Amino acid sequence: MKTFEKLSILADSAKYDVSCSSSGSDERIKYGGIGATHNSGICHTFTSDGRCVSLLKVLLSNSCIYDCSYCINRVSNDRKRASFSPRELAKLTIEFYKRNYIEGLFLSSGIIKNEDYTMELLITCLKILRYEYGFDGYVHLKLIPGSSKELIDIACSLASRVSSNIELPSSKSLKLLAPQKSKETVLGPLIIARDLSLKKSKKPILMSTQMIIGASDDSDFDILKTASILYEKALLKRVYYSAYVHVNVGANLPIIPQSTPLLRRENRLYQADWLLRFYGFKYDELLDTQQQNLDLNLDPKTFWALNHLEHFPIDINKASKEQLIRIPGIGIKGAFKILKARRYKTLNLEDLAKLKISTKKAKYFILDRGKYQKEVPLYKENLQLALLSPSPKLIQPLLFDENYAALSGEI
Amino acid sequence: MRIVYDGSFEGFLCVVYAVYYKKIRIQEIFTHSSFSLLSFDAYEIQTDTIQAKKVLNTLHARFEKTHYERITHIFLCDSVHVEKELLEYIILGFKDQKYLENITIPSIFRLHELQKEFFRLVHKMYGFVRFVELEDGNLYAKIETKFNVLPFLGKHFCKRLASNNFIIHDIKRKLAFVKSEKSTQMRVVQSFEEPTHSSDEAHFSNLWKVFFQSVAIKERENKKLQQNFVPLLYRKYMSEFS
Structure with a gap:
C-alpha cells in the first residue's frame, strides 16, 4: 500500500481524537537535531470544520482487537485497515516538520496483537525520532491502557505529553458501551505515569484525556465532577470533550437526529472547563444535584451569575481580580486592563468601551459611577430576558428599496 | 507645523x-x-x-x-x-x-x-509560513504580511531549523532572512528568480494535502469558522489551500 493511501486512512481514523494542542511544554533542547517547542502552542492551519491543526495526528495502525461500540475502528467494523512502519512515520514527521506544516506528532494506535506489542511499536517510532533525527519538537503519545509499567515509563521519558482517553465519565456507561474497558484500565496508565513522574521529582509529564459527550446519559454535573477530580488528583493538564459523532450503529448507542445541540453542549462544557481551570470556579458552584445540566442558551458564567445575584452588582473600581473575572463578559485580559487602567482614573462604562472591553453582558452586573443601570431591574427573570433578546439589527436597505424610501421619506 | x-x-x-x-x-x-x-x-x-x-x-x-x-x-x-x-x-x-x-x-x-x-500576526505566521525544499536541500518560504514580521520569523526558525539552511522571502518588502552554515542575516532582494524545487517536494506537499483533507470531520463542516481562523489573505502561500 502506498504512503498516500495509508496516510489518508490513518489520519481519517485518528480525527475523532480532538486533542491537538502543542502548548505548555518547556523549551529545552535535549536531542539536539531539528525542532523546538513553543510555550503557547502554534496552530499551523485550520480544517474545514474549523479545528486547529497543530500536530500530525495519525494512528500507527487502525487494526484493533477491541470492539468498543462508539469507535469507528472497532474490530467488527468492515473497514480498510492500514499500518505505518515506525520508521516510515518518523520520516514523514520530519519531512512535514521542516516544511513547517506541523508542530510535531500526535501518535496513537489501535491495539495490534496485544497491548504491550502495540506500545513497543509506538516507542520504536519515538526512539527513531528522538535519537536518530534528534527531534526536539512536540510529541504527544497515547498510552495504551493495559500495557506494562516499564513501557509506560519509557514512553513518558520520550514524549512531551501523554494521554489516555477515559472516554466515558462513569463506570456504568463504560460497561454499556466499551465492555472490554473498565475505569481501572483506562485510568491505569495515567496513574502509573503520575506516580512515576512524581517519584523522579522533576517536572511531571503533561497529561490529558478525552470524554465523549452525548453517547451515554451522564449529566454535565457528572462530567465536570470527573474532570475536576482529574485536574486535582491526577495532575491532568487538559480534559477534552468530544461531542459524539454517529459513526456506528448499535443497540446501546443513542440515535441522534441532528448534532447541533450536542455541539452546543460540547461548547458549553469547554467554557465551564475554562472556568474551572482559569477562573477559580469549583464544579459544584456551577452545577449541583438539583441543576445537573448547563444552560444551552447562556454561557456558564452568565448562568452562574444569574443564579447568584447576591454577588452583584460589582464596583469595577474596587473589586479584586478574583471578583472581576467573575463578571459575565469580562475575561482574564479584560480584568487585567481594568486593573491597569484604574490606577490612573476612576473607570465608567464608556471607559470600558474605550479599552475595547465588551459591556454587552457586563453592564447588567456592574456599577457605573456608583450606580446600577436603570433599564433592567436586578432580578433573574428580567436580566435573563434582556441577555437573551437579540440585539436590534440595523436595517440594510437595498438600492431602490421602496419600503425604505417610505421610511426615510426619500423618493 | x-x-x-x-x-x-x-x-x-x-x-x-x-x-x-x-x-x-x-x-x-x-x-x-x-x-x-x-x-x-x-x-x-x-x-x-x-x-x-x-x-x-x-x-x-x-x-x-x-x-x-x-x-x-x-x-x-x-x-x-x-x-x-x-x-x-x-x-x-x-x-x-x-x-x-x-x-x-x-x-x-x-x-x-x-x-x-x-x-x-507574528504568532499566526509562526504557524502559517510554508517552506519548500529546493534542489540543493535548502528550505525556502515566501511571505506577504501586513507588518514587517521577518526579524521575528527568522529568529523563530533559527531555533527550530538548527540543522537546515533556509531563506524566508518577504515579497512585498523585497527583504529576505537568510540562514546558512556561516551566517544569519537580513538582506535586500534586488532581483529574484523562481528557484527549482527538489524532486521530493511535490510528493510531500501532496501528502500534506491528503492529510489536511482526511482530518476534517465532514459532518461538522464550518467553512465560515475556518475562514475566521485562516482569512483568505494568508492562504496565498499555504500549500493546502492551493
Whole structure:
C-alpha cells in the first residue's frame, strides 16, 4: 500500500481524537537535531470544520482487537485497515516538520496483537525520532491502557505529553458501551505515569484525556465532577470533550437526529472547563444535584451569575481580580486592563468601551459611577430576558428599496 | 507645523531630534510617499545618521526595556501611520516612564493595542509560513504580511531549523532572512528568480494535502469558522489551500 493511501486512512481514523494542542511544554533542547517547542502552542492551519491543526495526528495502525461500540475502528467494523512502519512515520514527521506544516506528532494506535506489542511499536517510532533525527519538537503519545509499567515509563521519558482517553465519565456507561474497558484500565496508565513522574521529582509529564459527550446519559454535573477530580488528583493538564459523532450503529448507542445541540453542549462544557481551570470556579458552584445540566442558551458564567445575584452588582473600581473575572463578559485580559487602567482614573462604562472591553453582558452586573443601570431591574427573570433578546439589527436597505424610501421619506 | 520625513526609522528619530534640539512644534507628520502631492507648506526633516544615533542612545538609556522595545515593535508595523502617537509616547516617556503604562491616554492605548496586533500576526505566521525544499536541500518560504514580521520569523526558525539552511522571502518588502552554515542575516532582494524545487517536494506537499483533507470531520463542516481562523489573505502561500 502506498504512503498516500495509508496516510489518508490513518489520519481519517485518528480525527475523532480532538486533542491537538502543542502548548505548555518547556523549551529545552535535549536531542539536539531539528525542532523546538513553543510555550503557547502554534496552530499551523485550520480544517474545514474549523479545528486547529497543530500536530500530525495519525494512528500507527487502525487494526484493533477491541470492539468498543462508539469507535469507528472497532474490530467488527468492515473497514480498510492500514499500518505505518515506525520508521516510515518518523520520516514523514520530519519531512512535514521542516516544511513547517506541523508542530510535531500526535501518535496513537489501535491495539495490534496485544497491548504491550502495540506500545513497543509506538516507542520504536519515538526512539527513531528522538535519537536518530534528534527531534526536539512536540510529541504527544497515547498510552495504551493495559500495557506494562516499564513501557509506560519509557514512553513518558520520550514524549512531551501523554494521554489516555477515559472516554466515558462513569463506570456504568463504560460497561454499556466499551465492555472490554473498565475505569481501572483506562485510568491505569495515567496513574502509573503520575506516580512515576512524581517519584523522579522533576517536572511531571503533561497529561490529558478525552470524554465523549452525548453517547451515554451522564449529566454535565457528572462530567465536570470527573474532570475536576482529574485536574486535582491526577495532575491532568487538559480534559477534552468530544461531542459524539454517529459513526456506528448499535443497540446501546443513542440515535441522534441532528448534532447541533450536542455541539452546543460540547461548547458549553469547554467554557465551564475554562472556568474551572482559569477562573477559580469549583464544579459544584456551577452545577449541583438539583441543576445537573448547563444552560444551552447562556454561557456558564452568565448562568452562574444569574443564579447568584447576591454577588452583584460589582464596583469595577474596587473589586479584586478574583471578583472581576467573575463578571459575565469580562475575561482574564479584560480584568487585567481594568486593573491597569484604574490606577490612573476612576473607570465608567464608556471607559470600558474605550479599552475595547465588551459591556454587552457586563453592564447588567456592574456599577457605573456608583450606580446600577436603570433599564433592567436586578432580578433573574428580567436580566435573563434582556441577555437573551437579540440585539436590534440595523436595517440594510437595498438600492431602490421602496419600503425604505417610505421610511426615510426619500423618493 | 506640518513636517515631512522619509518614512525610515532613522528619519523618525531625526523628527524626535528636531522636536528636542530645534524646538519644533509638530501638528502633523507625513512621509514622503504619502505627501508627494501636498508638499507645500511643510518643513522637511533631513535624515541624518548622527542625529538618529544620538536619539536612539538616549532612548536606550532613559527608557525601560519594555518601553524601549515597544518603539521598535511599533516601527515594524510599517503599514499604519502612528508617528504622532509614537512621538507623544516618546515625549511622555521622557517626562516620566510611568505614563507609558497608562492605557487611559488614547495614544498610549493605541500603541499598546497595535503592539498586541503585531505579535498576534507574528504568532499566526509562526504557524502559517510554508517552506519548500529546493534542489540543493535548502528550505525556502515566501511571505506577504501586513507588518514587517521577518526579524521575528527568522529568529523563530533559527531555533527550530538548527540543522537546515533556509531563506524566508518577504515579497512585498523585497527583504529576505537568510540562514546558512556561516551566517544569519537580513538582506535586500534586488532581483529574484523562481528557484527549482527538489524532486521530493511535490510528493510531500501532496501528502500534506491528503492529510489536511482526511482530518476534517465532514459532518461538522464550518467553512465560515475556518475562514475566521485562516482569512483568505494568508492562504496565498499555504500549500493546502492551493
